[in-house]
Structure formats: structure tokens, C-alpha cells
Amino acid sequence: MRASQQDFENAVNQVKLLKKDPGNQVKLQLYALYKQATDGPCNVSKPGVFDLVNKAKWEAWNALGSLPKETARQNYVDLVSSLSPSSEASNQGKSGADVKVQESKDIVVTSEDGITKIMFNRPPKKNAITFQMYQDIILALKNASTDNSAITVFTGAGDYYCSGNDLTNFTSASGGMEKAAEGGAVLLREFVNSFIDFPKPLVAVVNGPAVGISVTLLGLFDAVYASDKATFHTPFSHLGQSPEACSSYTFPKIMGSAKATEMLLFGKKLTAREACAQGLVTEVFPDSTFKKEIWTRLKAYAKLPPNSMRISKQLIRKNEKEKLHAVNAEECSTLKERWLSEECINAIMSFLSRKSKL
Numbered sequence: 001m002r003a004s005q006q007d008f009e010n011a012v013n014q015v016k017l018l019k020k021d022p023g024n025q026v027k028l029q030l031y032a033l034y035k036q037a038t039d040g041p042c043n044v045s046k047p048g049v050f051d052l053v054n055k056a057k058w059e060a061w062n063a064l065g066s067l068p069k070e071t072a073r074q075n076y077v078d079l080v081s082s083l084s085p086s087s088e089a090s091n092q093g094k095s096g097a098d099v100k101v102q103e104s105k106d107i108v109v110t111s112e113d114g115i116t117k118i119m120f121n122r123p124p125k126k127n128a129i130t131f132q133m134y135q136d137i138i139l140a141l142k143n144a145s146t147d148n149s150a151i152t153v154f155t156g157a158g159d160y161y162c163s164g165n166d167l168t169n170f171t172s173a174s175g176g177m178e179k180a181a182e183g184g185a186v187l188l189r190e191f192v193n194s195f196i197d198f199p200k201p202l203v204a205v206v207n208g209p210a211v212g213i214s215v216t217l218l219g220l221f222d223a224v225y226a227s228d229k230a231t232f233h234t235p236f237s238h239l240g241q242s243p244e245a246c247s248s249y250t251f252p253k254i255m256g257s258a259k260a261t262e263m264l265l266f267g268k269k270l271t272a273r274e275a276c277a278q279g280l281v282t283e284v285f286p287d288s289t290f291k292k293e294i295w296t297r298l299k300a301y302a303k304l305p306p307n308s309m310r311i312s313k314q315l316i317r318k319n320e321k322e323k324l325h326a327v328n329a330e331e332c333s334t335l336k337e338r339w340l341s342e343e344c345i346n347a348i349m350s351f352l353s354r355k356s357k358l
């Protein structure tokens with residue numbers, strides 16, 4: 001039986017009464033179907049790259065193409081009925097079996113054995129982080145914070161952990177440089193906030209070289225395990241930039257200001273063993289046994305009582321949260337200025353024209 005206009009209106013009201021947040025993907029789908037059912041195919045222009053929320057909504061609506069209004073109405077009603085209290089209850093009981101929990105090309109999210117794994121998956125570009133990947137990671141962390149896993153793990157596919165910010169982000173942003181820098185700072189702040197506020201144990205499995213923001217973020221992780229093939233490099237001065245991800249605060253705290261200066265100002269690259277000696281890395285493993293040893297260990301950790309781990313992490317983080325947010329805000333506003341500087345623009349152009357490499 002086709003859904004009537006009354007069924008549709010009832011479903012719209014039912015959504016407002018849902019007890020449990022259905023998650024961003026479902027909310028986007030509901031938005032898209034609602035717009036398609038009421039206004040027809042997407043007829044507005046695409047929001048700018050930095051207008052994250054409206055861009056995601058536009059993309060969801062636009063993806064429905066020329067789906068007829070009646071079909072959209074029916075699909076909306078079906079989707080809402082699948083979110084009714086009875087199905088909400090049955091979803092809560094789901095175990096964390098091996099499932100892919102987020103569809104996205106360059107960030108793969110899976111959940112297994114109480115561990116949510118977020119993997120940089122762009123080996124041909126050494127896992128450099130694009131605008132889309134920043135957004136996918138924000139979403140992945142939001143989902144992982146409420147899923148039924150005990151710990152969340154970041155790792156990289158291929159030979160690199162991650163080569164940091166994709167330097168073509170500087171040329172792909174739409175609008176003028178100032179607008180792009182403003183948007184970049186907003187995105188970066190939200191991205192780093194999602195690490196500062198992440199409530200469960202956050203672990204990095206550093207399988208290979210790490211560069212830039214993938215290194216600075218480690219100061220916000222609870223444990224960092226590295227292969228002896230990993231290196232840690234923050235070439236900010238070479239790029240005419242400045243530190244981010246709270247590293248201007250966490251690095252001096254972790255390793256003392258003299259060692260932090262060598263990394264953050266002079267761009268000294270550390271081996272895994274050096275990074276371990278300086279407290280940035282928890283433990284180093286021979287590459288030949290790294291994966292086997294680390295996943296066995298993490299599976300055992302994931303069996304520990306999750307609430308206890310969460311509460312302990314929050315006790316450790318609580319006293320610093322405000323400070324970390326303030327540092328993040330200041331670093332982003334400094335970077336916004338740096339991105340417009342001649343030093344930075346020259347360095348990026350030099351990399352992109354293949355005149356320089358780290």
C-alpha cells in the first residue's frame with residue numbers, strides 16, 4: 001500500500017519523538033527524502049566546501065536525483081517506521097561483530113572484537129588527508145563515541161601511517177585565499193576538538209612514517225604503538241606553517257621544551273625508538289611481528305570493563321580539557337594567518353611543482 005499524505009505527516013511527527021539519536025547518516029537520509037517528497041529534485045546550488053553541514057545535506061538530497069515525490073514519501077515513511085521504539089530496542093542489543101560501519105573511500109571504519117578501527121586508506125598518496133577525509137574522521141569519531149566498542153584505534157593502510165595534510169588542499173579550496181584560510185581554520189578546529197573530546201581510550205597503531213598533523217595529534221591519544229619502521233616528522237617551519245592539534249602544549253609537556261623545539265621548530269625527524277624515549281610513543285615493536293603482537297594485545301585490552309576505562313580516561317583528561325580547547329583555538333587562528341603568508345605559499349608551490357620534498 002502506498003503511503004498517503006497523512007502517513008507522511010504522521011511520520012514527520014514521529015521523528016520528533018524518537019528517544020535515541022538515529023545518527024548523522026540516517027538524519028541526512030531523512031532530510032533528503034523529506035525535501036524530495038515536498039520540493040521534488042534538488043533545485044538549489046551546492047554550498048561552499050567549508051559549509052560542512054549544508055554541503056552534506058545538499059549532497060544527500062542531490063543524490064536522490066529524479067526520484068518521484070510519491071516514492072520519496074513512501075521511503076521516508078518506511079525509514080521512520082524502521083526507527084520506531086521496537087526497532088530502536090532491537091538495535092541496542094547488537095553485538096560488535098565484524099562490520100564495516102562507515103562507507104567512505106579513503107577512511108575505512110570497521111568494528112570487531114570490541115575495537116572500532118579507523119584506517120587512513122589512501123596508499124598511493126601516502127594517506128595524505130583531504131578535506132573529505134577530515135570530515136569523514138569527524139563523523140567516524142562521533143559514531144565511535146557512542147557505539148558498543150571499548151576502544152578506538154587509528155592506523156594506516158600500506159607503507160605509510162599518514163603523510164599529513166594533503167598539500168593540494170591549498171589549491172582545491174573554492175573562493176579566494178582568505179575565505180579558504182578562514183574555512184580551513186574552522187574545519188581544523190572542529191577536527192581537533194573531536195579528538196580532545198573523544199570519551200573512550202584512543203590508540204594509534206603507527207605502521208610506518210607519520211608526518212605533520214598525523215604526528216601532532218598523537219599528543220591527544222591515550223596510547224601510541226609503533227613499528228620500528230615508523231618515523232615522526234613535523235616540518236612546519238619548512239612549510240612556513242606552525243604547530244597544530246594542541247602540540248604547542250602537549251609536546252613540551254610530554255618531552256620537555258628543548259626536545260619539542262627540535263621537532264616543532266627545526267623539523268627534526270625522530271625514529272620510533274627516539275620518539276619512544278621521549279614519551280610520544282608507548283612501545284616500539286619489530287616490524288616483522290608488529291601487527292600480530294599489537295592486535296593480540298589490543299583485543300585483550302578491549303575485553304576490560306569499558307565503563308571503567310572511559311571513566312578513568314575522563315578523570316585524566318578532565319583537568320586539561322579547557323586548556324586544550326583554548327590552545328586549539330589559538331593554534332587555528334595562528335595557522336589561518338600563516339596560510340596567507342609568503343613563506344607558506346612558496347613552500348606549498350614548491351612541493352606541488354615537485355621542486356621540493358621533505
Ligand SMILES: CCCCCCCCCCC/C=C/C(=O)SCCNC(=O)CCNC(=O)[C@H](O)C(C)(C)COP(=O)(O)OP(=O)(O)OC[C@H]1O[C@@H](n2cnc3c(N)ncnc32)[C@H](O)[C@@H]1OP(=O)(O)O
Nearest residue numbers: 125126128163164165166167180181184188212213357358
Ligand atoms: C588555505 C587552505 C587551508 C587548508 C586547510 C587544511 C586543513 C587543516 C590543515 C592542518 C595542518 C596540517 C599540517 C601538516 O600536516 S604539515 C605536513 C604536510 N605534509 C607534507 O609536507 C608531506 C609532503 N610529502 C612528501 O614530502 C613526500 O611525498 C613523502 C616524504 C611523504 C613521501 O615521499 P616518497 O618519495 O616516498 O613518495 P612520493 O613523494 O612519490 O609520494 C607518493 C605520492 O603521494 C603524494 N603525496 C605524499 N604526501 C602528500 C601530501 N602531504 N599532500 C599531497 N600529496 C602527497 C605525492 O605527491 C605523490 O603523488 P604522485 O604519485 O601523484 O606524484
